Amino acid sequence: MQQLVVPTHRPIPVESMRSELRRVCGVFDVEPSRASNGIVCGDVSLRRMGSFDTAVVALDASHVARSGHAIRQDPGEHLFLLLQDEGHCRIEQNGRSTALAPxxxxxxxxxxxSCFTYDGQRSNQLSLHLRxxxxxxxxxxxxxxxIAIDRQDPLxxxxxxxxxxxxxAPTASxxxxxxxxxxxxxxxxxxxEAGRPRETVLSRALALIDRHAADPDYGASELAFQLNVSERTLQRHFEPLRETPSRRLLKRRLELARGRLATDGIARPAxxxxxxxxxxxxxDLSYFYREFRKQYGETPGKSRH
Structure with missing residues (x-):
């Protein structure tokens, strides 16, 4: 299978590789192979593809790990879609072990x-950082x-x-x-459909917010009522997002407004x-202006194309 990226493999101290990996991807620890004398051959670079930050990670380490302690230091804000571009890797996460080939x-x-095992063999990976x-x-x-993406699936x-x-073509992405x-x-x-867990309270809540965001009378209490849970229980389900249901609803309304301003705002008078x-x-128009500026750093008028 043809490689998508050909990175540089250069000998660098493992401490430098660890520092670069932490700068680009977050807190990970790098363990060199025993025969390497603390040297890893590889490189870490960051490129932009559309709105995705994408790391290109090349190395020949023994393994790379992200421990519970590392997560407490650096709570992850991303999911990383890892594409094995060259070599092999074994990923262990959430009680499962998955072997990756090119x-x-x-x-x-x-x-x-998580733990990524390379056994000292050369590996190149692309990592799309998805918020x-x-x-x-x-x-x-x-x-x-x-989640392993099954390569037998046409998708x-x-x-x-x-x-x-x-x-x-990263600029056209x-x-x-x-x-x-x-x-x-x-x-x-x-x-x-294949039997993975069905809709959760959170996914149902997000779908309902999308459906009812334009209704000014729709709030967290109505959302909790539709989901047949208490507002406190609903709040707990939103903790992975680090925001409240009310804040999510506000952000969705702001997204809707910004999209409308960009597409048809220019055709309307002030x-x-x-x-x-x-x-x-x-x-409340003054509330809208205040929250829009806080969210996007500009007035609604500036968002009109």
Missing amino acids: GDMFLVDAVKP RDEMLHRFGDICTGG WLAMRAVIAKMVA TPLQEAFFGLLGAYFHGLR SGIAAIAFECGFN
């Missing part, structure tokens, strides 16, 4: 301890915990093709990014901003 993909959960809160927002809990080939296009999310969504749907705010679930 072309294989695995969705690593940064909030769960955990966005992934949970889009797909619910089914995307967490560590595997489609996902790899989209990644290859993003590597080849935004439409490809949405196509990639669509393929991931289809893959997770297949997992649910008063049209108020109309868009009301249509997206805000009944």
Whole structure:
């Protein structure tokens, strides 16, 4: 299988490799092979593909690990879609062990301890950094915990093709990014149909927020009532997102408003901003302006294209 990236393999002290890996990917520990005298051949670089940060990690270490202690130091904000581009790796996460050959993909959960074993053999990997809160927002809990992407599934080939296009044309990757999310969504749907856990309270809550965000009278109490849980219980289900149901609802309304401003705001007079705010679930215009500026660092008027 053709490599997507050809990184530099250079001898560097393991401490330098560890430092670079932590700078790009978070707190991981690197263990060199016994015969290496503390030297690892490889490199770590970061590139931008659309809105994805993508790490290219080349090394010949014994293993790389992310422990519970490391997670407490650096709570993971991402899921890492790992694509094995050259060599082999064995990933252990969430009680499962998965062997990766060239072309294989695995969705690593940064909030769960993990270990990547290379046995001192040369390995190249691409790691797409997917924001955990966005992934949970889009797909619910089914995307967490560590998931191997089955290369027997036709969607595997489609996902790899989209990644290859993003590597080849990183500045033109935004439409490809949405196509990639669509393929991931289809893959997770297949997992649910195959008997993986059904919808959780969180995934149902996120879907209801998407459905009712434009209703100004819809709030956390209505959401909890529809889910048949208490507001306190609902809050606990939102803890992985590090936000409250009310904050998620506000962010969704702001997203709706910003999208409307970008697409049809230019066709409306200045008063049209108020109309868009009301249509997206805000009944207090000064509150809308204040929260919009806090979220996006600019006024609603500046978001009009």
